[in-house]
Amino acid sequence: MIHSLKIVLAALSNQLDAxxxxxxxxxxxxxxxxxxxTELMRLVMGAIVQLRRGSDRPDENRRILENLLATLRQMARDEKVAMDGRNAAAALLQYRATASTIAQIEAVAAARTGSGVR
Known part of the structure; x- marks a missing residue:
C-alpha cells in the first residue's frame, strides 16, 4: 500500500511542478x-507515515486508506459548498485537485488489492 500511495504522491508532485x-x-x-x-501531498504523506508505523495487516492498511479517503471526500464536499460563494473559482480549482487525488488513490488501491476502497 505504501508503494501505491507513493505513486499518488509522485503524481501530485508533478502537478505541483506544473x-x-x-x-x-x-x-x-x-x-x-x-x-x-501541497495540502493533498501532506495528507498522503501522513497516510504513508501511518502505514510505515503500522503492522502491515490488510485490515489496518484498509482502515488507514479509508480514513485518508474520508478526509479527502469531506474536503471535496466542503469545496463544492464553497463553489456557491464569492471564491467560486478558487473552490472549483481546489475541488478538481481533490477529486483527482481521490480517483488516483482509488485506482491504485483497486489495482493493488483487486477491489475498490469506499
Whole structure:
C-alpha cells in the first residue's frame, strides 16, 4: 500500500511542478493549485507515515486508506459548498485537485488489492 500511495504522491508532485511553472503576476489560479496540491501531498504523506508505523495487516492498511479517503471526500464536499460563494473559482480549482487525488488513490488501491476502497 505504501508503494501505491507513493505513486499518488509522485503524481501530485508533478502537478505541483506544473502549477509552479504557471505562476505569474496576473493569474492567481496556479497559486490556489499549489496550495491545494501541497495540502493533498501532506495528507498522503501522513497516510504513508501511518502505514510505515503500522503492522502491515490488510485490515489496518484498509482502515488507514479509508480514513485518508474520508478526509479527502469531506474536503471535496466542503469545496463544492464553497463553489456557491464569492471564491467560486478558487473552490472549483481546489475541488478538481481533490477529486483527482481521490480517483488516483482509488485506482491504485483497486489495482493493488483487486477491489475498490469506499
Amino acid at each position: 502549477a509552479v511553472a504557471e505562476v505569474s503576476e496576473n493569474n492567481i489560479a496556479p497559486l490556489v493549485t499549489v496550495r491545494q496540491t
